[in-house]
Amino acid sequence: MIHAPVLKHLVLVGGGHAHVHVLKSFGMRPMPGVRLTLVSREGETPYSGMIPGFVAGTYSFEECHIDLARLGAATGARFIQAEATGIDRVQRQLLLRNRPPLAYDLLSIDVGSTPGAAAIPGASEHALIVKPISTFGDRWLEFHRTLAGRTGSLAATVVGGGAGGTELALALRARLGRDAPHLAIAVRLVTQGEVLARHPPAARAAARRMLARRGIDLIEGVGVTAIEAEAITLVDGRRLTSDTTLVVTDATAPRWLAATGLACDDGGFLAVDATLQSPDDPAIFAAGDCAAVRAHPRPKAGVFAVRQGPPLAENLRRALLGQPPHPFTPQSSYLALIGSGDGEAIAVRGGLALTGRWAWRLKDWIDRRWMAMYRDPAPMTMSREPSPPDPALADAEAKRLLQDIGMRCGGCGAKVGASALQRVLARLGPSPGADVALGLEAPDDAALIEVPAGQTLVQSVDFFRSFLDDPLLFGEIAAIHALGDVWAMGGRPHSALALAVVPLAAEHLVEDDLFQMLAGARRVLDAAGAALIGGHSGEGAEMALGFSVNGLVERGRALRKGGLRPGDALLLSKPLGTGAIFAAAMRARARARWIEAALALMRRPSGDAAQALVAAGAHACTDVTGFGLAGHLAEMIRASGRGDEVAVDLALDDLPLLDGAAELVGAGIVSSLQAENLRARHLIDGPERWHDDPRAALLFDPQTAGGLLAALPADQAAALAKRDASFRIVGHVHARDPARPPIRLV
Template identity: 45%
Template sequence: MHAAPALPLTRDIVLIGGGHTHALVLRMWGMNPLPGVRLTVINPTPSAAYSGMLPGHVAGHYTRDELQLDLVKLARHAGARLILGRATGIDRARRLIEVPGRAPIAYDVASIDIGITAEMPQLPGFLDHVAPAKPLDAFADAWDAFAANPPESPKIAVVGGGVAGVELAMACAHRLPQAQVTVYEAAPEALRALGTGARNAMLAHCARLGVTIETDAALIGAEKGRLLLEGDRTAEADFIIGTGATKPADWLPETGLDLTDGFVTVGPTLQSSDPAIFAAGDIAHLSHAPRPKAGVYAVREAKPLFANLRAAASGGAMKTYQPQRDYLKLISTGGKQAVADKWGLPLNGAWLWRWKDHIDRKFMAKVHDLPAMPTPPLPREHAQGIAEVLGSKPMCGGCGAKLGGQALREALSDLPAPARADVLSGPGDDAAVLSCGTQTQVFTTDHVRAFTEDPWLLGRIVALHAMSDAWAMGAAPQAALAQVTLPRQSEELGARTLREMLSAASEAFRDAGCDLVGGHTSMGAELTLGFTVTGLAERPLGQDGATPGEVLILTKPLGTGVILAAEMAKHAPGDVVAGALESMGRSSAEASAILAPIASATTDVTGFGLAGHLLGLCEASGVSAELNLAAIPLLDGAEALAEAGEHSTLLPQNIANCAGRMTAPPGPRTELLHDPQTSGGLLASVPAAQATEVLAKLEAAGYRAAQIGVIAEGPAFLRVR
């Protein structure tokens, strides 16, 4: 019996923003995806802070990691592509979402959950001197920096005497007991949303912590170190928190959607005035049942939104959402105590904190403890060797999905030497070197199995990766051809995917002075992308010029292979993955320009890892090398993941490829010498006298470059200390 073919993709659903509602939708989608839908989430950061635990974080009860919803892991769980960018507009006529710095994102159905801000930009000095409590991530960053190194007797001002403002004020006072914390409320009374009993309990906790509340104190501006209040009053403050505003995104009016006070107006199905666009969370105004901006509504909107997004893409029936009239407010009071308020009935005590903590941790467990989808079992009867080839983990993408070095050498060993006089290099070099009259041309090709669901990002990184061989040889890229295999999908989705990939690739090539002039596409089982590149060089660099006494310089940190492998398993933190993608998206053009006039031998560090590529350079040059293990730069999080047992599927072959040709101490850092890199750095052998100058130029150009070892006499061998 043949396996059922993967169903083609025909619809794009795009989630704009990584708010609480969308986070839960991603979790539910992973458990029950709709066949034929490509799901996308757009968010500026790889994680989003959970509002329910923010006061506890400010008070010091939760770490920053405990506060974060990891959108990278959620997207992997849902089979969605995560686009790290900030949406700034929607072209409804063309169904395109604008994200600066990249091609627009096409949608058939979209949902907005971008939250709100507490900014008051109309007030002089607010943007420069006030930390708005929303967006949560930016506020948490600002607070963490202040709380880590506060003045001797800090003065903290909280603008806004609602529940959120007073709760944060008490959290600040608990975290920094030496601080003078004051709440400034424009109205005659603070905490007006609470019943009398809960309000009195909150005021008693403020008195216990020394938090002062000033009413009839409207903010009119801010300066460095002080607030400007109505009535020509001022107040000193070392840190100012803004909670008194709820401001939606500025670009929403330009969409033409119906808005209420700037918020997207939605009905019982959470659809806006455009049936193809939904909205949820703080950014949505429930026209049929207006409610205050509260996380409890965002959480409960997830199930109907999930159902209705599926219905919109499949033609099914919509469900309605009717929010509860009131909800239980559990308000932390600095220490591990809380006040509760519902229907005017107050409760107070440490047991309420434990209840609130349980609720918050239960929510976070939902989005953190993502169930693993079981791997389909092998058929009862199968050919010998299948289990060994499959291994214990899914095949990696990028350079982790290539043939091992030993097998490749054996395959290439039967190729004949070049027969043409104008072909100056043979099999095994980084690129072919061709004689073209008085010039020298390099000719190279590379392609990878997709390692990200984002076609735009894939296009940029693979273009840079393909040019890497040319840059390693000191050549200026000249022209490129694309080779694309698209997964089975509708013509429209295929065109969208191709447009995104090639727009990013074309920009990367153009920045390098290279033209993307065409290529070939086909449909297949999965997305792969490659480019053939030509380049011109006055003095092509090879791997055969290194001499003893020279030093080795690496231009990028290692670790992309282990990070991409861990991301596939939902084990890599989102910020670690974002850092790896950023490194892969860094062009080596400037590094090549700096190294080419000085280096004696160069190579790029890609699929066979630093050790494998360095041994190749040593063999070509007839030398050995010594590495300083501690000096080798690593991507943030890479060593911790390697120590935890994460690794690329190509790692065992890379280690075997170097067996008997190197010595090194055991441990995760040594494993990373074999880690396959995608769009990795350049490795160059340069004269020792010029190493300091070269490193200074590379660092000034923005590279995390390092001197990692030396070239020594002797046959090709690598000693790592």
């Protein structure tokens, strides 16, 4: 079946408050033919209104952060964790740190603001800088963990007396009083102007009363000129003890915005029309703190970013369809609620300010209700049948694609067009140090490889559809997975042929997908010393990639699966759990931080591990992939001796597991291959009810780009595990008792 082709690529940069609404809107009402990608530096983005409550201990980290990976999965958007550094407006590409640019047709920017703290000497080294608030949560938790170990007194300073700073000083006072009663606590709030300077006098008076009642020392009208590890210096020369200093000064614009050449206001924030569209480039929209709406200037506050979500979503839809966007007028005043950290709040609207517990209950209700829309998203798009794209989406090239639909050829007619392929290969450039007789630099019907005397060719092939949104990382991981077989044989990667399938799309998007996948693969192949010497690419229902890989090994020196001997210990070079984590990711159930940690491991090539194992005297090795640890271990046992001579004790407590994997398996989320792998269960003997232990279930979890499993004499295995923490001893080999299954859980 041919799926609806992708005609336009809408890229959202930053997981800010307006963009989470856009994601949800497109999840609930998708536009067939539009690919939506969210690029964000962090996987978890905070809801600013709840951050002081998080510091006060009212909310957990999870309660006040939106998991962008889960929201992306639930809404059908691709999620790419990366930092934008610029825009190439001519090529329509978003420039990213440490990775190739990403092609877009329409771009929307909601990246918030960055710390104004850089202006205070010492702030970046010694202070907890609250903006960008997206990284504040983890830093705060780190600081909080140090409290128990402190003795004596603790002087804490909050620099910046806006609403955020005032709330934070109050939250800090409440939390320290509760969690560090063993310390003599002093909290102060220092601000250059008046406290709540942008609010009416009644609000300032209420804030002064609230701070005074809680013993917080308010220093107004004095700037901070320097921050040290245990002190701050004020503009009037005073040097005050401050064991911890939080900085919440004015928002400044991310510097890269000005370098885009787009119109900016005096502060460097992107100027946009009332439609949220850049006056200089109709393909670029912006919202939230990073945007300055020329017709309606407003303070930098999350409430405005939130309110811009619906008009932004609507105008992005209109722009995709070639329709003029509608202007939007934000409200001129809003209800500000400033929490005390201990159950009260000041409600400010117009010139009025009222304080009470009711105001806190209202704030808590508003914030929780907003977060509930994004925090635990149920998949929105999965069950829907794809429908045809709106013809208004299509430019001339895409119109031809739409006319063809239903008549797309199979066979070689389904290849990626020659010109797109050539452009991709030209951008990739030749493989460095290619030691091949004939490769891609002089393309022929096939590549030629000469095997040097005394060496044996190691060959293997792997291919799978993408389990990831990010084509670059998918390319890296697919290459690492394929090379795993060569490394496991103790071979040196030599060359590879790629088989790539890209979803049916407009030519520039096919080209970008193919480029991203192969660029990822080339990173791995180049570093491993393997040349990309050819391949085949075609269009299909979904992204898929595989490699036929070649390696070389000294004749007679290949490491085989068989060869386990009683007295050996088994070393594993990567934790288990990728199958469960990505099964959960598809269902929008995996946390961004679990996915991030799993990806970091999957992206680690096994070349160094293989070398270390060979040097330490490994005499049997395999890579743990689709059959899971149990299945691959069973293969090793069968291949050793006559196949019934050795058995293995596996220590469940010693199994390295990815964060989240056991939790997910415990909740019943497993890979679709798990049931098949579980057929090897009869090979395992364990304590009563071992089947119910999620760690045991992970023995059957299929691994992508999994680790090496190797056998070494026990003392050498112990020495290697001591030298290199990436290895873990997971089991021991002994002579088999024929009456018992070959694997025993201990």
